[in-house]
Amino acid sequence: MNNLVLGIIGALVTGMLIGTQSSIGSRVGEVIGPIPTGIVMNMFGGMLAGLLFILLRLNQGSHAWRIPGKEIWLLIIAGALGIMIITGVSFSLQRTGVTAGIAALILGQLLVSTMVDTTGWGGAEPIPLSGQRILGLLVMGIAVYLLLPRQ
Numbered sequence: 001m002n003n004l005v006l007g008i009i010g011a012l013v014t015g016m017l018i019g020t021q022s023s024i025g026s027r028v029g030e031v032i033g034p035i036p037t038g039i040v041m042n043m044f045g046g047m048l049a050g051l052l053f054i055l056l057r058l059n060q061g062s063h064a065w066r067i068p069g070k071e072i073w074l075l076i077i078a079g080a081l082g083i084m085i086i087t088g089v090s091f092s093l094q095r096t097g098v099t100a101g102i103a104a105l106i107l108g109q110l111l112v113s114t115m116v117d118t119t120g121w122g123g124a125e126p127i128p129l130s131g132q133r134i135l136g137l138l139v140m141g142i143a144v145y146l147l148l149p150r151q
Contacts, residue, residue, distance in 0.1 A: 021089075025086055037086065110137055
């Protein structure tokens with residue numbers, strides 16, 4: 001299997017995990033609210049990550065876990081974004097439904113990812129913004145609109 005196929009399979013599985021986590025977060029958010037949901041879900045995820053960190057560091061040694069100063073700040077920012085993401089998912093899906101909410105989340109990801117790809121900010125060779133890519137974003141926007149619940 002080539003890298004592209006593996007990447008697609010990995011993305012599909014990850015998308016399914018995101019859909020599952022989002023549904024759980026939305027359900028819990030209805031009971032305790034979106035902000036506590038975001039904080040507590042990340043707290044438990046952090047505890048699990050901490051345990052995995054300790055186990056992997058013991059197994060692989062500290063040399064495999066050296067993180068340069070600039071990258072540690074990026075990881076801190078990404079961790080803070082994770083709290084905002086889970087809070088936003090819990091808040092949004094309660095109001096839009098899971099399908100429309102996930103579609104809107106994906107559209108948001110596509111918009112940012114297109115900017116990252118176009119500029120090369122993600123570290124890969126820049127991918128030019130083409131009419132085909134713009135059309136794909138417009139089709140996704142239409143999909144979000146069509147998936148919105150009608151009252």
